Amino acid sequence: xxxxxxxxxxxxxxxxxxxxxxxxxxxxxxxxxxxxxxxxxxxxxxxxxxxxxxxxxxxxxxxxxxxxxxxxxxxxxxxxxxxxxxxxxxxxxxxxxxxxxxxxxxxxxxxxxxxxxxxxxxxxxxxxxxxxxxxxxxxxxxxxxxx
Amino acid sequence: xxxxxxxxxxxxxxxxxxxxxxxxxxxxxxxxxxxxxxxxxxxxxxxxxxxxxxxxxxxxxxxxxxxxxxxxxxxxxxxxxxxxxxxxxxxxxxxxxxxxxxxxxxxxxxxxxxxxxxxxxxxxxxxxxxxxxxxxxxxxxxxxxxxxxxxxxxxxxxxxxxxxxxxxxxxxxxxxxxxxxxxxxxxxxxxxxxxxxxxxxxxxxxxxxxxxxxxxxxxxxxxxxxxxxxxxxxxxxxxxxxxxxxxxxxxxxxxxxxxxxxxxxxxxxxxxxxxxxxxxxxxxxxxxxxxxxxxxxxxxxxxxxxxxxxxxxxxxxxxxxxxxxxxxxxxxxxxxxxxxxxxxxxxxxxxxxxxxxxxxxxxxxxxxxxxxxxxxxxxxxxxxxxxxxxxxxxxxxxxxxxxxxxxxxxxxxxxxxxxxxxxxxxxxxxxxxxxxxxxxxxxxxxxxxxxxxxxxxxxxxxxxxxxxxxxxxxxxxxxxxxxxxxxxxxxxxxxxxxxxxxxxxxxxxxxxxxxxxxxxxxxxxxxxxxxxxxxxxxxxxxxxxxxxxxxxxxxxxxxxxxxxxxxxxxxxxxxxxxxxxxxxxxxxxxxxxxxxxxxxxxxxxxxxxxxxxxxxxxxxxxxxxxxxxxxxxxxxxxxxxxxxxxxxxxxxxxxxxxxxxxxxxxxxxxxxxxxxxxxxxxxxxxxxxxxxxxxxxxxxxxxxxxxxxxxxxxxxxxxxxxxxxxxxxxxxxxxxxxxxxxxxxxxxxxxxxxxxxxxxxxxxxxxxxxxxxxxxxxxxxxxxxxx
Numbered sequence: 062x063x064x065x066x067x068x069x070x071x072x073x074x075x076x077x078x079x080x081x082x083x084x085x086x087x088x089x090x091x092x093x094x095x096x097x098x099x100x101x102x103x104x105x106x107x108x109x110x111x112x113x114x115x116x117x118x119x120x121x122x123x124x125x126x127x128x129x130x131x132x133x134x135x136x137x138x139x140x141x142x143x144x145x146x147x148x149x150x151x152x153x154x155x156x157x158x159x160x161x162x163x164x165x166x167x168x169x170x171x172x173x174x175x176x177x178x179x180x181x182x183x184x185x186x187x188x189x190x191x192x193x194x195x196x197x198x199x200x201x202x203x204x205x206x207x208x
Numbered sequence: 209x210x211x212x213x214x215x216x217x218x219x220x221x222x223x224x225x226x227x228x229x230x231x232x233x234x235x236x237x238x239x240x241x242x243x244x245x246x247x248x249x250x251x252x253x254x255x256x257x258x259x260x261x262x263x264x265x266x267x268x269x270x271x272x273x274x275x276x277x278x279x280x281x282x283x284x285x286x287x288x289x290x291x292x293x294x295x296x297x298x299x300x301x302x303x304x305x306x307x308x309x310x311x312x313x314x315x316x317x318x319x320x321x322x323x324x325x326x327x328x329x330x331x332x333x334x335x336x337x338x339x340x341x342x343x344x345x346x347x348x349x350x351x352x353x354x355x356x357x358x359x360x361x362x363x364x365x366x367x368x369x370x371x372x373x374x375x376x377x378x379x380x381x382x383x384x385x386x387x388x389x390x391x392x393x394x395x396x397x398x399x400x401x402x403x404x405x406x407x408x409x410x411x412x413x414x415x416x417x418x419x420x421x422x423x424x425x426x427x428x429x430x431x432x433x434x435x436x437x438x439x440x441x442x443x444x445x446x447x448x449x450x451x452x453x454x455x456x457x458x459x460x461x462x463x464x465x466x467x468x469x470x471x472x473x474x475x476x477x478x479x480x481x482x483x484x485x486x487x488x489x490x491x492x493x494x495x496x497x498x499x500x501x502x503x504x505x506x507x508x509x510x511x512x513x514x515x516x517x518x519x520x521x522x523x524x525x526x527x528x529x530x531x532x533x534x535x536x537x538x539x540x541x542x543x544x545x546x547x548x549x550x551x552x553x554x555x556x557x558x559x560x561x562x563x564x565x566x567x568x569x570x571x572x573x574x575x576x577x578x579x580x581x582x583x584x585x586x587x588x589x590x591x592x593x594x595x596x597x598x599x600x601x602x603x604x605x606x607x608x609x610x611x612x613x614x615x616x617x618x619x620x621x622x623x624x625x626x627x628x629x630x631x632x633x634x635x636x637x638x639x640x641x642x643x644x645x646x647x648x649x650x651x652x653x654x655x656x657x658x659x660x661x662x663x664x665x666x667x668x669x670x671x672x673x674x675x676x677x678x679x680x681x682x683x684x685x686x687x688x689x690x691x692x693x694x695x696x697x698x699x700x701x702x703x704x705x706x707x708x709x710x711x712x713x714x715x716x717x718x719x720x721x722x723x724x725x726x727x728x729x730x731x732x733x734x735x736x737x738x739x740x741x742x743x744x745x746x747x748x749x750x751x752x753x754x755x756x757x758x759x760x761x762x763x764x765x766x767x768x769x770x771x772x773x774x775x776x777x778x779x780x781x782x783x784x785x786x787x788x789x790x791x792x793x794x795x796x797x798x799x800x801x802x803x804x805x806x807x808x809x810x811x812x813x814x815x816x817x818x819x820x821x822x823x824x825x826x827x828x829x830x831x832x833x834x835x836x837x838x839x840x841x842x843x844x845x846x847x848x849x850x851x852x853x854x855x856x857x858x859x860x861x862x863x864x865x866x867x868x869x870x871x872x873x874x875x876x877x878x879x880x881x882x883x884x885x886x887x888x889x890x891x892x893x894x895x896x897x898x899x900x901x902x903x904x905x906x907x908x909x910x911x912x913x914x915x916x917x918x919x920x921x922x923x924x925x926x927x928x929x930x931x932x933x934x935x936x937x938x939x940x941x942x943x944x945x946x947x948x949x950x951x952x953x954x955x956x957x958x959x960x961x962x963x964x965x966x967x968x969x970x971x972x973x974x975x976x977x978x979x980x981x982x983x984x985x986x987x988x989x990x991x992x993x994x995x
Contacts, residue, residue, distance in 0.1 A: 096750035
């Protein structure tokens with residue numbers, strides 16, 4: 062069995078989400094911040110009349126923000142609960158991977174990330190971390206706040 | 209190709225028939241109530257005739273045959289060969305249900321099914337003979353004047369005629385009253401329910417009628433024709449199609465705005481004119497498309513008269529249904545989603561709520577129970593209340609039941625407040641009906657109602673008073689509703705405030721800007737026409753940063769006075785922009801936990817603005833009582849029951865371990881004075897205040913309480929004014945301003961104290977403000993009136 066992943070990179074990591082979940086990739090655009098929201102929520106984007114929440118993937122995996130001057134790229138991802146935007150450093154190719162190269166997520170990766178990782182694919186040059194889209198929007202409970 | 213067409217025709221038949229049957233039901237009830245217009249029977253007849261005809265056309269013989277039987281009965285009624293009786297109405301309602309069932313079967317299985325409806329059909333046939341339909345005595349009198357028409361004929365027309373009638377689909381004008389030679393349609397309005405009138409009187413009455421009503425006879429026919437054409441001006445559109453249109457219009461608005469921005473630099477007059485037209489057209493288009501998605505809640509409520517009648521009849525109860533706010537608009541998808549929950553609650557209210565007539569009479573109520581359904585917009589939500597004046601819910605019984613079923617532990621039961629106990633009915637598997645009836649009591653229900661409503665982001669709340677009735681309140685979000693809103697700016701962000709929560713806008717300028725806002729400890733308040741208004745700084749509440757704080761250069765503040773939950777508070781914002789009709793869009797599930805926002809909307813320039821949830825903001829900023837998430841259910845209960853007894857109290861300390869409260873309305877102002885400002889004249893203390901002398905009364909001292917914890921340099925003073933004179937009550941510490949229902953226990957042991965009460969869960973003495981002042985300065989009240 063092979064799967065197609067839309068890849069993106071954040072810092073030195075290469076991530077992939079199933080290509081069927083990706084609606085589109087758009088350039089960075091103005092967003093409205095949401096006061097009191099979870100820190101992973103970057104703001105709201107007007108996507109052709111639809112209001113979509115933007116999740117900062119760097120915040121999600123607790124990386125420092127992107128250096129100023131570098132705008133993130135936005136991947137619009139569809140899930141069962143509607144769409145959301147994922148802010149990433151850059152988008153790579155759509156690649157096809159074979160199940161035979163799949164390995165379970167290493168036990169040593171941070172618990173923040175482990176929940177959303179479905180597995181790791183060994184590519185020729187990189188390691189592709191495959192993500193579960195439904196889990197990306199989960200807000201790490203430790204920092205959850207009640208409004 | 210042929211099957212496609214067939215499918216399409218069946219679909220049309222289904223849609224048309226379901227709608228027709230709904231109006232058929234409504235008309236029947238109107239007929240029973242005697243409120244229908246003259247063409248009501250024609251309309252009903254036409255519905256059935258159309259179903260019969262279309263079904264015949266499509267080869268649906270069973271539906272056609274069933275429809276035919278009812279049509280016969282209807283035609284007799286229409287020609288006044290039969291008087292409408294309760295029995296006929298009931299039979300026709302059942303008949304409509306049979307048709308519906310068959311159509312449902314057709315919809316789901318594409319076949320007519322093989323159920324046996326012979327019982328209903330036989331009933332309809334039996335009723336065609338007047339003896340069965342009306343009490344035997346009255347019957348001959350009823351038919352007497354119309355004997356000229358062939359009485360037996362419609363009954364003979366049975367199955368063989370039906371096939372021929374099949375093509376009646378294209379003959380919508382058929383139900384013109386059969387042109388009889390004699391003025392038979394003399395009694396178009398004589399829809400008397402089961403006449404118990406002496407035969408002679410009826411004959412006389414009927415004989416007297418023809419002269420009066422003949423001239424009006426042709427009118428209904430013409431009228432009916434006109435109505436059909438009106439119905440044909442409406443078409444059905446797929447909702448998904450409307451959604452696509454809506455999004456496209458949103459895009460168009462964006463493009464329009466971008467053009468507008470480029471135009472600023474252009475000097476081309478022609479282009480300017482075109483752009484302006486584009487602007488107008490876009491706005492109108494946007495508005496038009498938005499409206500198409502909205503539907504009045506009436507489309508749900510309209511089912512209820514029938515349901516209420518059926519359920520009440522079945523249970524032998526008498527129920528009067530009243531409805532208000534039928535025009536309240538809701539998004540179509542939401543209307544679909546709340547249909548079943550509402551229906552369930554209505555049935556429940558009649559079954560469990562309203563008592564049998566004799567019980568009601570015993571309880572001193574009218575034998576007819578009242579069911580009141582009200583829908584209205586509030587704060588970006590639609591509220592739907594279903595209230596009955598029945599027996600109410602006994603919290604003890606609910607508890608017992610829940611205990612029996614093992615849903616709660618005895619320990620929990622003991623701790624539950626009445627309100628919480630009543631809310632147990634939302635637990636799965638709980639029914640308090642003593643016995644299971646056909647209508648309800650199977651223990652599936654309220655929990656399903658709750659889940660369904662919560663699924664669309666709404667909430668259900670129940671309030672019940674034993675012996676007085678039960679009110680169930682739904683709060684339904686308007687996921688895609690258009691509401692008027694005020695756009696404001698705070699901390700550099702724009703926000704929309706639903707207009708319904710808005711009372712007024714206050715602009716504080718000049719010295720007032722500096723002095724108008726006072727603080728009671730950390731809580732800012734503003735005096736608005738003599739009343740103290742708690743304030744919220746939006747930028748602080750939302751942690752936006754920015755400056756709502758006074759800067760020395762600018763003396764202007766914008767205050768938005770809001771109302772939520774029956775209470776008022778002011779919100780300080782940076783700027784008030786304008787009012788707009790906004791489209792409420794839901795927030796993604798990542799933001800569901802934020803109570804401060806009711807949704808989001810897209811502004812004219814394409815940016816997103818958040819819609820404030822006024823109640824949520826008030827609670828977040830703690831200017832409204834905390835009754836979030838059942839943390840304080842007892843006060844929440846008090847709130848809904850005794851709005852009138854609620855009081856706004858100023859709570860303060862004065863003296864050792866002494867907590868006092870006084871009505872906030874008696875406090876004219878709250879002031880702080882440096883202790884150094886106190887001047888003494890004799891034994892009296894006073895300060896200079898606003899160009900006058902303000903005598904001071906130390907509350908703790910007056911009441912003989914020991915010294916409390918006092919700030920060494922600042923004096924806390926509550927200013928009391930009466931007839932232009934003021935006096936300052938010195939207290940140790942202002943604690944809070946609370947709004948609570950207060951039950952005062954009078955003990956009268958101490959002078960200057962009205963009694964004690966629980967305020968915020970603590971024993972608090974209520975200060976007799978006038979008593980204390982009178983004691984300290986007896987002249988204060990006596991001198992003033994003579995001025």
